[in-house]
């Protein structure tokens with residue numbers, strides 16, 4: 001791989017997409033230094049001379065370089081280790097092969113292309129998609145224990161963090177802040193360019209499979225989805241409903257955080273009817289601290305939405321007491337927290353008067369569970385990681401009438417997690433024999449792999465995708481495109 005250098009000092013500024021090619025909005029940004037530490041990148045191609053031709057490889061390169069540099073610089077203050085999960089450098093592959101996908105695999109961010117009759121779509125051309133994948137890498141650097149756990153709600157939270165990363169990183173552009181405030185008349189909580197994620201990717205994917213993307217974007221943070229037990233949901237639904245797939249289920253938590261961002265802006269703005277771009281920038285930084293602080297202090301449990309929501313309420317109360325109360329209300333309204341849990345949080349906050357219980361800190365220890373796997377064709381059980389600790393205060397999600405919902409046992413959560421992976425063809429069996437779905441994705445695109453260690457067969461995560469991937473994912477052109 002060539003060494004990364006920027007030899008374009010003369011080009012002090014470059015032109016890039018603001019958030020997505022489909023928005024068609026360009027902005028001018030400083031020439032980024034992708035190798036800058038902390039959180040340096042190594043691209044798989046040498047830096048080309050900057051170009052204003054939006055269809056060119058050089059334009060895509062600099063759009064990716066600018067978005068990833070901006071995103072890493074934004075998140076850097078919140079990452080205690082001050083490096084990626086695997087060290088100081090993260091590799092970037094802007095066009096791996098034909099697929100409508102993007103992923104993070106701990107050593108690299110990977111993007112792909114889809115050849116359509118009239119044009120080719122590059123997933124690495126969208127700052128939304130770039131900053132979603134960056135979000136996986138940042139969360140992995142902040143809390144590596146979330147990587148390999150067999151807990152459906154944790155996989156979904158990883159996706160939510162990625163989508164919120166796309167939104168918060170977009171808000172670091174002065175031109176985008178001014179534009180969204182003008183276009184929404186200062187009332188950000190609506191369906192907008194900010195709430196819609198990866199529009200070009202989503203529109204293309206929707207034509208291939210309406211189960212996987214909305215008609216106008218990949219996912220929308222402006223939504224009204226409420227929490228329910230993920231094991232009660234079907235594995236696949238139209239995007240108007242929730243499914244148990246992590247990308248679909250993630251929309252509950254993203255919806256709550258997007259609503260929180262907009263609500264906090266109302267509180268923070270000197271004139272709530274006319275928030276300024278600077279005030280919006282400050283709120284984006286507050287939400288960043290609340291998210292990262294909540295994650296760091298969260299325990300790895302099966303009811304992870306309620307657990308991390310509780311921690312974020314504590315963090316937000318440290319920023320502003322109004323934020324804490326508002327975030328708690330949002331989580332209760334979306335059934336992420338039960339009314340009983342909310343009452344207990346309120347009384348704990350009153351007692352300690354700090355909003356934070358420093359005696360209830362996770363040690364981030366994991367343990368392996370043995371999950372029977374004969375139904376998937378394996379002769380031995382699979383070892384699947386889960387959290388080894390229980391917090392002193394157990395936050396619970398809610399039933400539709402607000403009552404506390406018992407979280408799944410670690411064994412039940414791991415069994416659901418494994419069953420969904422096999423059903424969607426997401427397990428690379430390595431040298432072992434398994435039952436495969438009819439049209440399995442190519443092996444290197446699967447999220448998990450089976451490996452053997454001294455304790456037995458282990459299920460290991462290989463990557464996080466940016467979109468739902470079922471048995472037909474990764475297969476080249478679908479019939480609808482061939483017929484077009």
Ligand SMILES: [Zn+2]
Nearest residue numbers: 159162465466
């Ligand atoms: Zn993702």
